[in-house]
Amino acid sequence: MKKLLMISAVAVSLLSAEEGTEDLIMQQLESMKTKSTTTSGFMPDISLIVDGSYNHISFDEDGHTDHLEIPGFIHGGADEHSDHMHTPLAGNDGFNFNYAEVSLGASVDSYFDLLAVFHITEDDFETEEAYATTRSLPYHLRAKIGKFKSDFGYLNNKHEHNYNFAKMPLIYLSLLGDHGINETGAQLQYVLPSSVYVMAGIESLQGDNEQSYGVDGFLDVDDVSVPGLWVGYLKTSFDLGGGTLLGGVSIATGDSRINHLEDEHEHEEDMEEEEGHAFAGDTTIYGVDLTYKKYFAADHAITWQSEYLYRNMDGTQYNAEGIGTSIEKKQAGFYSELIYQYDRNWRTGVRYSGITQNDVSINPDIPDDMYVTSAMLEYHFSEFSRVRLEYNYDSSLYSEEGEKNNKNEISLQFNYAIGAHGAHAF
Amino acid sequence: MRVILLFVIVFSAAFAKLNVGVAYPYIEQLTKTIAQDRVKITVLSRGDWDPHFVVPKPSLVAKIRDIDVLILNGASLEMGWLPPLIQSAHNTKIQEGSNGYLDLSQYVKLQDIPKSVNRSMGHVHEEGNPHFALDPDNMIPLAEVIMLTLSLHDKSNYSFYKKNFEAFKVHWQKKLKSYAAKMKKCEGMKVIQYHELYNYFLRRYGIQSIDNIEPIPGIKPNSKHAIKLVNEIKDLDIKLILQDVYHEHKTAQFIAQKTDAKVVELPHDVGAVKGTKTLDRFFDTLVGRVCN
Numbered sequence: 001m002k003k004l005l006m007i008s009a010v011a012v013s014l015l016s017a018e019e020g021t022e023d024l025i026m027q028q029l030e031s032m033k034t035k036s037t038t039t040s041g042f043m044p045d046i047s048l049i050v051d052g053s054y055n056h057i058s059f060d061e062d063g064h065t066d067h068l069e070i071p072g073f074i075h076g077g078a079d080e081h082s083d084h085m086h087t088p089l090a091g092n093d094g095f096n097f098n099y100a101e102v103s104l105g106a107s108v109d110s111y112f113d114l115l116a117v118f119h120i121t122e123d124d125f126e127t128e129e130a131y132a133t134t135r136s137l138p139y140h141l142r143a144k145i146g147k148f149k150s151d152f153g154y155l156n157n158k159h160e161h162n163y164n165f166a167k168m169p170l171i172y173l174s175l176l177g178d179h180g181i182n183e184t185g186a187q188l189q190y191v192l193p194s195s196v197y198v199m200a201g202i203e204s205l206q207g208d209n210e211q212s213y214g215v216d217g218f219l220d221v222d223d224v225s226v227p228g229l230w231v232g233y234l235k236t237s238f239d240l241g242g243g244t245l246l247g248g249v250s251i252a253t254g255d256s257r258i259n260h261l262e263d264e265h266e267h268e269e270d271m272e273e274e275e276g277h278a279f280a281g282d283t284t285i286y287g288v289d290l291t292y293k294k295y296f297a298a299d300h301a302i303t304w305q306s307e308y309l310y311r312n313m314d315g316t317q318y319n320a321e322g323i324g325t326s327i328e329k330k331q332a333g334f335y336s337e338l339i340y341q342y343d344r345n346w347r348t349g350v351r352y353s354g355i356t357q358n359d360v361s362i363n364p365d366i367p368d369d370m371y372v373t374s375a376m377l378e379y380h381f382s383e384f385s386r387v388r389l390e391y392n393y394d395s396s397l398y399s400e401e402g403e404k405n406n407k408n409e410i411s412l413q414f415n416y417a418i419g420a421h422g423a424h425a426f
Numbered sequence: 427m428r429v430i431l432l433f434v435i436v437f438s439a440a441f442a443k444l445n446v447g448v449a450y451p452y453i454e455q456l457t458k459t460i461a462q463d464r465v466k467i468t469v470l471s472r473g474d475w476d477p478h479f480v481v482p483k484p485s486l487v488a489k490i491r492d493i494d495v496l497i498l499n500g501a502s503l504e505m506g507w508l509p510p511l512i513q514s515a516h517n518t519k520i521q522e523g524s525n526g527y528l529d530l531s532q533y534v535k536l537q538d539i540p541k542s543v544n545r546s547m548g549h550v551h552e553e554g555n556p557h558f559a560l561d562p563d564n565m566i567p568l569a570e571v572i573m574l575t576l577s578l579h580d581k582s583n584y585s586f587y588k589k590n591f592e593a594f595k596v597h598w599q600k601k602l603k604s605y606a607a608k609m610k611k612c613e614g615m616k617v618i619q620y621h622e623l624y625n626y627f628l629r630r631y632g633i634q635s636i637d638n639i640e641p642i643p644g645i646k647p648n649s650k651h652a653i654k655l656v657n658e659i660k661d662l663d664i665k666l667i668l669q670d671v672y673h674e675h676k677t678a679q680f681i682a683q684k685t686d687a688k689v690v691e692l693p694h695d696v697g698a699v700k701g702t703k704t705l706d707r708f709f710d711t712l713v714g715r716v717c718n
Binding site for chain 1: 475476479480481483484485487488491492513514515516517518521522523532533534535536567570571574575577578581584644645646672
């Protein structure tokens with residue numbers, strides 16, 4: 001008993017001695033600092049990106065571009081947001097202001113970082129992202145809450161200015177629309193304790209996507225119980241043959257309430273045979289992505305990036321009269337791109353983006369030979385400004401009569417950035 | 427029973443080696459000098475790379491996931507690559523502001539602090555020139571800061587780290603004397619460099635850096651600027667063009683051909699050129715190549 005007491009006494013005195021040294025070391029470190037505060041103070045990082053282009057567009061059948069569609073995926077017709085006849089799939093000839101992006105970010109306190117990204121077009125102001133991430137969760141976890149771009153797949157979380165081509169690949173546009181999975185919800189990610197990088201993540205999202213998910217009921221179809229969409233993924237990366245391999249598998253599964261009943265009512269008079277419809281059911285999208293990057297120098301690299309997406313939609317399709325037909329869609333596609341960065345100024349690349357499967361139960365004759373081929377050449381004046389010459393051959397568009405109408409597009413796209421200079425994601 | 431307990435304590439202490447991640451090879455050398463093999467060191471970049479543009483490979487995330495201390499150069503040198511890695515590693519110990527995050531630039535008097543900053547000036551660092559590790563006189567204070575930081579996380583080795591630091595200090599003071607003596611004859615010499623990479627070194631020994639091959643930081647040279655440099659070299663009798671390993675060499679060679687100036691390739695970090703694997707040999711090479 002005595003011994004024990006003595007041992008603990010010694011231990012305590014040792015510990016307090018150690019604490020003394022700790023304070024001393026801290027003081028010494030503090031006194032060696034040449035400046036006590038940084039100049040940037042409490043100003044958040046602010047940046048503005050502006051993107052514009054000049055496009056020259058031509059079609060095989062120039063007169064038939066008002067109601068272009070990607071059969072089984074995107075329906076033709078006018079954009080409901082606009083007064084004039086505007087067909088998103090046809091694109092805009094001539095000068096275009098594509099978007100401006102404003103971002104603000106800073107640490108909130110020692111527990112959270114905050115970031116907001118606003119996407120501004122001529123008619124719209126959208127909050128693309130506004131979320132907080134944790135800084136100090138234990139067990140190598142990190143949580144995110146707010147509105148954000150999902151980490152599904154490879155491309156989904158990238159911002160428009162980071163795309164290697166002006167538009168998202170065909171399969172992304174077809175299954176997830178212009179902005180991908182961009183939702184309000186919560187995310188939890190975990191980095192595994194392995195020598196190889198492995199990250200697992202799960203997201204619970206409201207579930208509102210123009211192409212695949214939705215929560216609001218219509219006709220006599222009920223709203224879904226929220227959250228309506230769950231996303232999960234596993235990503236890994238390792239060095240291989242002098243380069244780096246990055247791969248992942250992802251799944252997004254949720255309820256679908258997609259209502260196009262109203263959209264086409266406006267045109268009922270002039271388009272008699274056209275009829276709006278709606279879909280209620282479940283949708284699951286599976287994704288596999290693989291990227292290989294090889295750096296010869298910090299600004300001289302080659303990247304091969306591919307992604308495959310598969311969608312299974314199962315439910316009921318309703319027409320304007322509320323008559324439902326059971327429908328199942330099994331659709332898939334991929335893109336593969338090769339980007340060569342010659343130096344700090346020049347980059348070039350090609351991309352093939354195609355639909356490989358388009359099985360729609362109620363329409364066995366639906367086409368599945370849709371693809372887009374793209375090529376681009378970029379010149380970077382500096383890290384903050386670039387011009388991109390791009391050519392797209394779009395063979396995914398069909399007229400209402402089911403006739404292919406191929407699109408040729410040449411664009412010269414300018415991109416400028418001012419303000420805080422963020423790091424480049426891999 | 428007590429023997430077992432002792433064993434457990436000794437063993438756990440032996441296995442609980444401090445895990446240190448460092449941004450650049452020179453920091454690895456300083457850390458090794460202090461800790462020898464008592465810490466595990468992971469270097470995130472290579473000496474022959476452009477320190478501004480290290481590739482933020484996800485494989486590096488796995489390397490910093492479990493480190494206890496991250497030692498970086500700071501002054502925005504890592505701004506383009508380290509923040510996303512730290513964010514992805516989900517390691518609370520190395521978040522900015524925690525005591526496992528050591529920013530060396532906070533302990534150095536920075537030079538070339540711009541009076542105003544504007545992007546039309548190119549890629550300028552508003553905090554000042556981040557290449558302070560090129561001044562050999564900065565090695566002792568940096569070594570001391572590293573020694574103190576390691577001790578903070580690994581108190582049991584405090585006296586060991588301190589002893590090694592004292593030995594390094596004595597050794598390095600000798601080196602500094604010999605460098606100063608060797609560089610004496612080059613005082614007042616005029617040079618041109620590619621990027622403002624060697625300012626700290628040049629100022630230390632009274633060498634004048636007249637101009638840079640890149641017209642403004644981070645922007646590639648053009649022919650107009652090259653011709654201006656040729657005239658400058660002729661007018662001011664500049665003898666040396668300092669070329670680093672990671673920028674293109676053609677412009678310097680073009681200028682050298684048109685003038686009497688000589689191009690000399692210099693390391694900017696440990697391991698950038700052959701025979702610079704240690705701190706001693708790195709600075710020996712730097713001194714030897716600039717002034718001989």
